[in-house]
Amino acid sequence: MRAVRVICRSAAGAAAALALVFLVAACGSSGASATGPASSAPSPTGAGSSAPATPGSPAPAALTSMTIVTRAEAGAALGQTVKPPVRGHATVEGGVAAVFYGPQAPAGANADVPVTDSVRVVLVTGADALKYFDDYRTKVHAQPIAGLGDKAYYDGYASLSVLKGDEYLRVAVIGVANVLAAEKRLVAAVVHRM
Numbered sequence: 144m145r146a147v148r149v150i151c152r153s154a155a156g157a158a159a160a161l162a163l164v165f166l167v168a169a170c171g172s173s174g175a176s177a178t179g180p181a182s183s184a185p186s187p188t189g190a191g192s193s194a195p196a197t198p199g200s201p202a203p204a205a206l207t208s209m210t211i212v213t214r215a216e217a218g219a220a221l222g223q224t225v226k227p228p229v230r231g232h233a234t235v236e237g238g239v240a241a242v243f244y245g246p247q248a249p250a251g252a253n254a255d256v257p258v259t260d261s262v263r264v265v266l267v268t269g270a271d272a273l274k275y276f277d278d279y280r281t282k283v284h285a286q287p288i289a290g291l292g293d294k295a296y297y298d299g300y301a302s303l304s305v306l307k308g309d310e311y312l313r314v315a316v317i318g319v320a321n322v323l324a325a326e327k328r329l330v331a332a333v334v335h336r337m
Contacts, residue, residue, distance in 0.1 A: 208233070208266045209241045211312065212333055217243035217262040220316045220329040225262065229254045233265040235313065236275045240265045245318065257301070259318035262329070272311035276304055279313070291330050292337065297323050305330050307337040 204210070209228055218225040221243070228241040231254030244252060245260035252258045267275050276294070284299035292307035302315035303326035312334070316325040 206266060206268070206310075206336060207241075208239045208264055211266050211336055212241065212243075212262070212264045212314070212329065214243065216329060216332050217264070218245075219332070220314075220319075220325045221245045221260065221262055222319060222325075223247075228264075231255050231263065233313075235279050236265050236267050236271075236311075238265065238267065247318070257315065257317055261317050263302075263315040263317070265313045267311040269309055272306065272309050276306045276311040279304060288327070291327070292334050295330070297326070303327065303330055305334060305337075307334060310337040312337060 209230065212228075214225055214227055217228070223245050225243040225245050228243050231240040231242040232238075233240040234255075240254070241264040242254045243262040243264075244258075247260040249258055252261070257263060279298070280296055285296040285304075286299060288295040288297055288303065291303075292305040292312075295303065295305040297303050301317070301322065302313050303323065304311065304313045312330065314326050314329050316322055316329060319325045
C-alpha cells in the first residue's frame with residue numbers, strides 16, 4: 144500500500160509540475176489572447192517598437208495604445224489624478240484607444256464615447272501609421288505643429304496627431320482650459336518612446 148501512495152504522490156506531483164509549466168508558457172506566450180488572436184501584421188491596437196535591447200538584456204516590450212502613456216503622464220496632462228486606463232474603441236483608426244478618466248468623469252462612462260475629464264490615447268504602428276495619419280488630416284482643419292516627431296498636427300478642436308517613423312500617436316485631453324497646450328506637453332513627454 145505504501146508503494147501505491149508514493150506512486151500516486153509522484154504522479155500527482157508530476158501532473159502539478161506539468162500544469163505549472165503549461166500555465167507559465169501560456170502566460171508568456173504571444174499567441175491568442177482574451178481580446179483576440181495575435182497577429183504579426185501592423186495594427187491600430189498598438190504593436191510597436193522601442194529602443195533596441197542591449198546584449199544580455201531582455202527585449203523591450205512592444206508599445207501599445209495602453210502602454211505608451213503612463214497613468215502619471217495622463218494625470219499631469221489633465222491636471223489631476225486619473226484612474227488606470229480602460230480599453231475603448233479608436234473611432235478614427237478602428238483599433239484600441241486607452242482611456243484615462245479623472246475624478247469628474249461621468250460615472251459609468253462608455254470608453255467608446257469621448258467625455259469630459261478624460262485622456263484618450265491611440266497608437267498605430269507599421270505600414271498603416273502613415274495612412275491613418277494622412278487620412279485623418281484630410282478630414283479636419285489640420286494645423287501643423289512643429290517640434291513633435293517627424294510631423295504633427297492639431298485637428299483644430301480635440302486631438303493632436305504625431306507621426307514618428309512608422310508610428311502614429313493621437314492624443315485627446317478633454318476637459319482642460321487649453322487643450323492644445325495639454326496635448327503638446329503630453330506628447331513631448333512620450334514621443335521619445337516612439
